[in-house]
Amino acid sequence: MPIRQLPDILINQIAAGEVVERPASVVKELVENALDAGARRVDIDLEEGGVRLIRIRDDGLGIAADELPLAVSRHATSKIASLDDLEAVSTLGFRGEALPSIASVSRFSLASRREQDEHGTVLHVEGGKLGELAPKPHQRGTTVEVRELFYNVPARRKFLRAERTELGHIEEWLRSLALARPDVELRVSHNGRPTRRYKGGEDLDALERLGETLGEEFARQGLRVEHSGAGMRLHGWIAQPSYSRASADQQYVYVNGRSVRDRNIAHAVKMAYQDVLFHGRQPAYVLFLELDPTRVDVNVHPAKHEVRFRDSRLVHDFVYRTLQDALAETRAGMTPQPGV
Numbered sequence: 001m002p003i004r005q006l007p008d009i010l011i012n013q014i015a016a017g018e019v020v021e022r023p024a025s026v027v028k029e030l031v032e033n034a035l036d037a038g039a040r041r042v043d044i045d046l047e048e049g050g051v052r053l054i055r056i057r058d059d060g061l062g063i064a065a066d067e068l069p070l071a072v073s074r075h076a077t078s079k080i081a082s083l084d085d086l087e088a089v090s091t092l093g094f095r096g097e098a099l100p101s102i103a104s105v106s107r108f109s110l111a112s113r114r115e116q117d118e119h120g121t122v123l124h125v126e127g128g129k130l131g132e133l134a135p136k137p138h139q140r141g142t143t144v145e146v147r148e149l150f151y152n153v154p155a156r157r158k159f160l161r162a163e164r165t166e167l168g169h170i171e172e173w174l175r176s177l178a179l180a181r182p183d184v185e186l187r188v189s190h191n192g193r194p195t196r197r198y199k200g201g202e203d204l205d206a207l208e209r210l211g212e213t214l215g216e217e218f219a220r221q222g223l224r225v226e227h228s229g230a231g232m233r234l235h236g237w238i239a240q241p242s243y244s245r246a247s248a249d250q251q252y253v254y255v256n257g258r259s260v261r262d263r264n265i266a267h268a269v270k271m272a273y274q275d276v277l278f279h280g281r282q283p284a285y286v287l288f289l290e291l292d293p294t295r296v297d298v299n300v301h302p303a304k305h306e307v308r309f310r311d312s313r314l315v316h317d318f319v320y321r322t323l324q325d326a327l328a329e330t331r332a333g334m335t336p337q338p339g340v
């Protein structure tokens with residue numbers, strides 16, 4: 001075959017392979033967009049585990065009507081404009097590829113209205129093909145509708161699991177977003193019935209959202225962590241050793257507000273718990289690490305699940321020491337077991 005330039009739609013569908021694994025990835029990207037737009041409330045309506053419908057409505061800043069086609073174009077973003085911006089990025093998004101990717105593998109629509117607009121505007125996209133802009137009544141903010149995910153990519157569709165499994169993945173993502181943003185109200189419905197409501201309006205370190213998200217028991221026994229040093233701040237909650245789990249199901253780490261999986265931090269936590277947990281038991285924690293954005297590279301993977309620290313050793317030590325100190329207090333309170 002000769003070398004040829006691929007058409008845009010195909011390029012987007014290839015990118016979708018990385019960004020859109022399943023309905024939960026769509027929910028993640030769209031809710032993150034809502035948060036980047038300053039939303040105070042986000043409504044998430046789902047049908048059939050998100051496969052039939054994902055509708056995300058926010059009350060954020062909205063998008064200018066003439067920019068709607070741009071929003072669904074590849075590498076178009078309002079969040080960065082230069083390499084300097086990228087290196088100091090503080091928004092959750094910056095790659096400008098979520099909307100075009102999602103729109104290329106679904107029946108998609110984007111409706112929005114800004115404060116100063118007289119009416120809202122909607123843009124439909126069908127398998128990556130843009131329709132005409134049309135007026136549509138809309139409150140301030142943005143609504144994205146994603147219907148029949150992967151309808152045009154049968155190979156992907158085959159990998160989707162049962163409705164309950166897909167819903168479970170979505171709920172897990174929402175839990176992790178909810179933990180990071182207790183100031184935002186999140187309302188979820190599935191198949192027309194309200195299933196979850198995170199109240200919102202709470203302070204980041206208030207216990208309320210923790211209880212709503214991970215259960216009252218975690219909130220009751222959790223140890224508050226708050227420590228700054230070496231230009232970093234670590235805060236959040238860690239569970240007492242007595243609350244240990246059989247699996248790693250309650251381990252949440254955020255770097256500058258972004259939920260990440262980080263082996264380095266997970267290892268530091270594990271080391272800190274080493275002497276106080278029984279073998280095979282898992283600690284539970286919700287930890288927020290804040291540091292200068294130029295000290296961490298968030299552009300490691302399209303789905304942004306991972307970050308790279310400039311000095312991972314320093315981060316490891318900082319987390320380890322902070323948690324060891326926090327746990328030392330519980331250890332001091334523990335009665336030594338005879339023979340241990």
Ligand code: ADP
Nearest residue numbers: 033037071077078093094095096097098099142
């Ligand atoms: P990114 O988030 O990386 O910029 P996206 O493809 O997710 O890329 O979104 C493209 C652009 O569309 C964003 O930069 C933003 O300007 C706009 N946008 C997307 N979703 C929303 C939203 N819910 N509210 C306001 N603007 C949005």
Ligand code: MG
Nearest residue numbers: 029033093098
């Ligand atoms: Mg985005």
